[in-house]
Amino acid sequence: MIVIDGQQSGHSIGNFANLEQLLVKVMDDETLGNRIVTDVLVNEEAFSEIYPHQAEDIGVRDIKSVEIRTVGVTEMAANIVEELFKVQKVMYAGSRQIAELFRQADDAEALELYQDLIDVTRDFMAMVGVLRDEFSMTDSEYLSQRMEELSELxxxxxxxxxxxxxxxxxxxxxxxxxxxLEKWQAVLTGIRSDIAARVKG
Known part of the structure; x- marks a missing residue:
């Protein structure tokens, strides 16, 4: 049995040689164009690849059920923005903590946290860039200014x-x-509004 978002698919597990073939065919045929796969359950257990194309090595003989759960692109984007609000707070608090540690001459711990801050900031900027490309932002000039400001800093x-x-x-x-970083509250609020408008539209 193959189930996608609670609905049984017309495909049969026995028609495929391995799990990868099954997933590729089912996802193509069920036209999940504007959806992102969040979970795959095989025999009611979560499946995720440990190495590339691991699903190809899993024959269908022992598979009784496959459940695929998806989420819409805009819904996923809205969830990402909520996470970015949390990340922005972490970056804000982390920056202050690192500054304090350096002033206390605790260089080793400060440098360790500083490296984490750099990694998180890069990921934050990359994710905002993806959202900007996917959803045309109403105030893209303000967003560009904030990105440029962080980049120069x-x-x-x-x-x-x-x-x-x-x-x-x-x-x-x-x-x-x-x-x-404080200015990013307004940026994220704007992105959130643009995505909400897309959902309604």
Whole structure:
């Protein structure tokens, strides 16, 4: 039995050689164009590939049921924006904590947290970029300005790190990076509104 979002599919498991073939065919035929697969359950157990094309190695002989759960692109985007609000708060608090640690001369811990902050900020910017490309933002100029501001600050921060000027880095984080992050509340609120409008439209 193959179930997609609670509805039984017209396909039969026995018509396929392996799980990958089944998933590719079913997802093509069921026209899931504007949907993203969030979960695949095989015999009522969550399945995710440990290595690429692992599903190809799973024959259908032992498979009794496959359930595919999906979510709409706009719904997924709305969920991502809510996560970005949380990430923005983490970045804000982390920046202040790193600045404080550097001022206390706890360089080792500060540098460790600083690396985490850089990674999180990169992921944050990348995700905002994806949302901007997928959903035409009504205030894209403001968004571009905020992205450029963070990008320029990034370059300045990298230079300061190379010179190992931890006090200057503390100042940059607290007095420039944190205020720049505060402006992202408005950006994320705008993105949230644009996505909500798309859902209604």
């Amino acid at each position: 990034f370059s300045e921060i990298m230079e300061v790190v190379e010179n190992q000027d931890w006090i200057l880095l503390s100042d940059l984080l607290e007095y420039e990076f944190v205020p720049a």
